[in-house]
Amino acid sequence: MMVERTYGSSFNTIKWIYIVLSALFCVVDAQADVWPMRKGPYLIYPGNPTDMMVLWQMDDPSTCVLEWRRAGTEALAGYAVTEPRDLTYAHRYVMTDLEPGAAYTYAVHENNRTHTGQFRAAPTSETQSVEFIALGDSRTYTDEFNRLADQICSPSAGAMPPDLIIHTGDFTTYGAYHSYWDREYFSRYHPALRRLQASTPIQPVAGNHETTAPLFNQFFPLPYIDEGLGRYYAFDYGPIHFTVLDQYNAFTTDSAQLEWLEQDLAQTDRPWKILVLHHPGWGAGTHPNHPVVQSHVQPLCERFGVQLVLGGHNHNYSRAMVRGVTHVVTGGAGAPKYIPDQSYPFIIRALAVTHFCRVRVSGQQMSVQAIDLSGHVIESVRVPFEVRPGTAPVWQLF
Numbered sequence: 001m002m003v004e005r006t007y008g009s010s011f012n013t014i015k016w017i018y019i020v021l022s023a024l025f026c027v028v029d030a031q032a033d034v035w036p037m038r039k040g041p042y043l044i045y046p047g048n049p050t051d052m053m054v055l056w057q058m059d060d061p062s063t064c065v066l067e068w069r070r071a072g073t074e075a076l077a078g079y080a081v082t083e084p085r086d087l088t089y090a091h092r093y094v095m096t097d098l099e100p101g102a103a104y105t106y107a108v109h110e111n112n113r114t115h116t117g118q119f120r121a122a123p124t125s126e127t128q129s130v131e132f133i134a135l136g137d138s139r140t141y142t143d144e145f146n147r148l149a150d151q152i153c154s155p156s157a158g159a160m161p162p163d164l165i166i167h168t169g170d171f172t173t174y175g176a177y178h179s180y181w182d183r184e185y186f187s188r189y190h191p192a193l194r195r196l197q198a199s200t201p202i203q204p205v206a207g208n209h210e211t212t213a214p215l216f217n218q219f220f221p222l223p224y225i226d227e228g229l230g231r232y233y234a235f236d237y238g239p240i241h242f243t244v245l246d247q248y249n250a251f252t253t254d255s256a257q258l259e260w261l262e263q264d265l266a267q268t269d270r271p272w273k274i275l276v277l278h279h280p281g282w283g284a285g286t287h288p289n290h291p292v293v294q295s296h297v298q299p300l301c302e303r304f305g306v307q308l309v310l311g312g313h314n315h316n317y318s319r320a321m322v323r324g325v326t327h328v329v330t331g332g333a334g335a336p337k338y339i340p341d342q343s344y345p346f347i348i349r350a351l352a353v354t355h356f357c358r359v360r361v362s363g364q365q366m367s368v369q370a371i372d373l374s375g376h377v378i379e380s381v382r383v384p385f386e387v388r389p390g391t392a393p394v395w396q397l398f
């Protein structure tokens with residue numbers, strides 16, 4: 001049924017192509033760990049719990065076959081025959097009709113090779129408990145990012161692999177160049193990173209290293225509010241509403257982005273609200289704090305009850321509490337570290353350490369753990385559910 005809905009009148013033609021290609025590929029199905037494609041496969045969550053987008057880029061113009069199944073089953077949940085979208089041989093497909101919260105496996109067959117991955121479909125709005133990873137500034141030292149990816153998927157770090165990652169920006173040293181994306185973020189030579197990308201949707205925020213060049217939009221085709229002018233967007237994930245800003249397009253007074261931010265926060269009915277940006281309003285250096293986040297974004301966070309703001313840009317970990325709103329900077333996934341300055345305003349904790357953050361939400365409880373390369377928890381805190389402007393910090397260590 002899934003297949004017929006997917007292809008409509010062209011179903012019979014596609015079916016025969018699929019049968020022929022499957023007959024060829026079945027001979028080589030065992031070759032799961034093979035020379036990687038130029039990019040991917042990697043995943044993006046397009047915002048609907050029944051959908052998941054898978055993307056990859058080939059070295060040649062071959063046709064590919066994508067198939068997906070519920071984890072632990074043999075029956076096909078769906079399949080697609082894909083063609084290159086452009087002269088870069090990029091492929092993209094949105095798997096549909098998924099069961100929210102269910103685990104899936106998928107395979108991309110190309111030439112005589114098969115590339116596999118797995119994922120969990122996003123939860124519905126009724127789901128009370130979710131978990132995700134936040135990390136950022138993974139550029140430059142890809143070996144380190146690869147080791148972090150290995151730790152994220154290791155049993156000591158928790159469930160493997162994570163269901164969702166929020167990347168707070170700065171993916172490559174020079175985001176305007178294909179070669180840097182290939183070398184640093186989509187590297188063929190870093191298998192743990194490849195496994196993570198194949199198994200977890202990674203939702204991005206644009207950093208200053210991505211610049212305003214079109215490659216970011218090309219590699220992360222999300223439902224941006226204004227694709228021509230800004231890469232800001234929002235999505236729900238269970239009880240969480242994520243709002244992602246683009247600080248490299250205007251977001252001050254009278255800007256379209258600030259107007260959209262106010263409407264977005266006013267309209268969501270999700271109990272947990274997390275704002276994601278790159279350049280923080282309150283970090284511990286060495287970059288100065290962003291004045292527009294302080295003057296224009298923070299008041300909206302207080303007014304609409306945003307509990308957590310996630311940022312990057314500073315290559316370290318820091319945590320601040322500003323009038324009831326928690327600001328966490330997680331910028332330590334690979335870029336050269338910055339020694340933090342504890343004297344920055346509102347800073348409670350700051351460390352120069354390679355790390356990622358594990359965020360858990362269950363009912364009215366949210367916890368953030370910062371975890372280093374060895375799996376050691378460097379900080380574990382609860383984020384208060386209620387934002388109380390003007391009150392003292394209500395962090396509770398545990």
Ligand SMILES: [Fe+2]
Nearest residue numbers: 170207208313
């Ligand atoms: Fe940055």
Ligand SMILES: [Fe+2]
Nearest residue numbers: 137170313335
């Ligand atoms: Fe950075």
